[in-house]
Amino acid sequence: MILAVDTSIGSTAAVVDPDGVVLGHSESASPRGHAEVIGDLLVAALEDAGVSADEITHVATGMGPGPFTGLRIGIAAGRAFAVGRGIGVMPVVSHDAAALAHIERTDDGGAFAIVTDARRRENAVSVYRGLDAHGLPFRLSGPELHPQTADLAAILPSATVIVPTGTARPAAATGTASGALDAAASSPGATAEDSNAAEAPTSIIRAADLGRIAARTLAAGVAPAADEPLYLRSPDVTVGHVRKRVST
Amino acid sequence: MTEPTVADATASSGPLVLGIETSCDETGIGIVRGRSLLSNTIASSMDEHARFGGVVPEVAARAHLEALQPAIEHAVAEAGIRLRDLDAVAVTSGPGLAGALMIGVGAAKALAVSLGKPLYAVNHLVGHIAADILTEGTEPLEYPTIALLVSGGHTSLLHVRDLTTDVEMLGETIDDAAGEAFDKVARILGLPYPGGPQIDKAALDGDPDAIRFPRGLSRASDRDKHRWDFSFSGLKTSVARWIEQREAVDEPIPVADVAASFREAVVDVLVTKALDACEERGVPRLLLGGGVIANKRLRDVATRRATERGVTVRIPPLSLCTDNGAMIAGLAAELIASGRRPSTLAFGADSTLPVTEIHVAEAP
Numbered sequence: 001m002i003l004a005v006d007t008s009i010g011s012t013a014a015v016v017d018p019d020g021v022v023l024g025h026s027e028s029a030s031p032r033g034h035a036e037v038i039g040d041l042l043v044a045a046l047e048d049a050g051v052s053a054d055e056i057t058h059v060a061t062g063m064g065p066g067p068f069t070g071l072r073i074g075i076a077a078g079r080a081f082a083v084g085r086g087i088g089v090m091p092v093v094s095h096d097a098a099a100l101a102h103i104e105r106t107d108d109g110g111a112f113a114i115v116t117d118a119r120r121r122e123n124a125v126s127v128y129r130g131l132d133a134h135g136l137p138f139r140l141s142g143p144e145l146h147p148q149t150a151d152l153a154a155i156l157p158s159a160t161v162i163v164p165t166g167t168a169r170p171a172a173a174t175g176t177a178s179g180a181l182d183a184a185a186s187s188p189g190a191t192a193e194d195s196n197a198a199e200a201p202t203s204i205i206r207a208a209d210l211g212r213i214a215a216r217t218l219a220a221g222v223a224p225a226a227d228e229p230l231y232l233r234s235p236d237v238t239v240g241h242v243r244k245r246v247s248t
Numbered sequence: 249m250t251e252p253t254v255a256d257a258t259a260s261s262g263p264l265v266l267g268i269e270t271s272c273d274e275t276g277i278g279i280v281r282g283r284s285l286l287s288n289t290i291a292s293s294m295d296e297h298a299r300f301g302g303v304v305p306e307v308a309a310r311a312h313l314e315a316l317q318p319a320i321e322h323a324v325a326e327a328g329i330r331l332r333d334l335d336a337v338a339v340t341s342g343p344g345l346a347g348a349l350m351i352g353v354g355a356a357k358a359l360a361v362s363l364g365k366p367l368y369a370v371n372h373l374v375g376h377i378a379a380d381i382l383t384e385g386t387e388p389l390e391y392p393t394i395a396l397l398v399s400g401g402h403t404s405l406l407h408v409r410d411l412t413t414d415v416e417m418l419g420e421t422i423d424d425a426a427g428e429a430f431d432k433v434a435r436i437l438g439l440p441y442p443g444g445p446q447i448d449k450a451a452l453d454g455d456p457d458a459i460r461f462p463r464g465l466s467r468a469s470d471r472d473k474h475r476w477d478f479s480f481s482g483l484k485t486s487v488a489r490w491i492e493q494r495e496a497v498d499e500p501i502p503v504a505d506v507a508a509s510f511r512e513a514v515v516d517v518l519v520t521k522a523l524d525a526c527e528e529r530g531v532p533r534l535l536l537g538g539g540v541i542a543n544k545r546l547r548d549v550a551t552r553r554a555t556e557r558g559v560t561v562r563i564p565p566l567s568l569c570t571d572n573g574a575m576i577a578g579l580a581a582e583l584i585a586s587g588r589r590p591s592t593l594a595f596g597a598d599s600t601l602p603v604t605e606i607h608v609a610e611a612p
């Protein structure tokens with residue numbers, strides 16, 4: 001039995017069985033307050049599933065990308081839960097969960113990019129196409145950072161559908177390529193043909209999807225993601241050196 | 249799910265509690281059984297901050313996340329317990345660096361849920377006072393007591409009437425913490441981080457009376473508004489200005505004298521205000537805590553001047569003075585022993601948690 005937790009956008013927890021069936025799920029879409037809600041969300045997911053903490057055999061943690069302060073709370077919670085139970089942690093790239101949800105929603109086999117807000121006027125971008133033999137989203141590139149002003153249409157392979165997730169508003173969805181967004185919004189089905197069409201943003205990366213990826217990864221016996229947070233950015237500090245004069 | 253319950257706190261051995269502390273740059277995991285210390289595991293990210301000359305919150309938060317799991321495992325092994333034997337989990341809710349505190353809060357909640365154990369969210373500053381009760385071979389701390397807590401993150405003067413119910417903030421720093429002042433002046437003198445031990449080393453052959461640096465908020469005009477508050481920012485500027493004036497006329501900098509005189513100004517203002525508080529409140533007891541207590545000059549001056557004024561000084565071992573998880577576990581053990589309910593799971597990290605909130609989000 002897998003407990004999944006992710007705080008890369010909102011805060012969410014889920015219980016998924018080894019066959020990938022979602023037994024329980026909880027979420028808070030708020031981009032803040034991760035530390036406040038995480039405990040109650042864990043309890044709610046377990047209660048929703050009718051599963052006790054003792055029955056959990058694996059913990060899946062969303063490693064991001066996501067704004068650092070919030071992202072870390074889910075990882076810390078996942079690791080601590082695993083220590084408490086004496087079980088292992090399975091790291092999952094959070095964008096993979098959004099990708100799985102997107103594929104199941106559209107199922108057109110085309111390339112698409114999960115785009116999330118990375119703050120500091122940057123987006124985190126991962127490009128996928130379909131599922132691999134194990135049913136896992138096939139990541140072509142990323143996650144990596146791009147300026148929010150960048151025209152993703154020009155950067156990404158042609159015919160890549162842009163999937164804004166969370167609060168992300170990539171330039172391609174609002175700027176010069178906004179015709180594609182409007183087209184997608186007004187006539188469903190236009191996305192497959194239109195280069196870099198964008199779909200309406202989904203609000204959150206869901207732990208249920210994360211848990212299903214963990215279940216498929218376990219079943220396939222393939223290597224999980226690296227057990228390190230996807231900060232994609234060094235701590236923003238400058239080395240103190242030059243002394244400022246105080247005398248006038 | 250069944251409601252977790254607290255084991256019988258009146259058992260002679262006391263409740264078995266694991267405490268998590270992540271308010272600054274130390275990941276502390278402590279395990280206590282009542283007032284007995286079983287493990288005081290500390291993973292510090294101090295080295296990672298050295299090149300920045302001070303604690304960088306993002307660096308500290310990243311380090312907490314990586315240190316947490318190994319530190320818990322180390323503490324459990326050292327204490328010779330099993331996590332499922334715990335009676336409760338405890339965590340620092342604040343005050344401290346918000347992003348750093350959140351790591352401990354998130355981890356503590358998940359650990360408590362995974363074990364089905366109650367969780368106690370507590371106040372970091374009051375934790376420093378609780379460190380005293382874990383000190384072996386001493387008489388129990390007597391109340392009331394004045395407490396002076398000095399570190400790189402805080403400088404606070406408290407009136408403690410009861411550890412679990414009644415702590416009053418008399419005053420605190422209005423700008424830099426004393427430890428920060430040591431770091432900044434060390435940098436001015438070209439000395440590495442952390443500044444405390446470096447200033448101490450440099451001051452070894454210095455004359456503490458060579459230069460009269462200002463004692464912050466000690467003028468008669470400060471009495472009304474800032475009787476018990478501290479300020480070290482002006483002192484730091486004063487040191488910098490003094491050095492610049494020497495440099496302007498190509499005079500050599502007497503580093504030993506500057507270090508000794510600066511340290512004396514810090515120590516003097518800390519000890520004077522603490523002992524004045526003892527006198528004014530009629531409390532002949534002073535408890536010292538916080539990482540800066542590692543400074544031998546501060547301990548010596550405090551002890552000498554306290555004795556002169558008939559005040560008893562208590563100083564926990566240095567390993568319990570610096571930020572640690574044992575003091576957090578110890579405070580929770582006292583709360584449990586006095587019959588307090590655990591916290592609900594809905595509390596957060598509060599970077600400015602007032603000292604009056606000793607126990608956060610107690611369940612109704």
Ligand SMILES: [Zn+2]
Nearest residue numbers: 399401538571
């Ligand atoms: Zn402290």
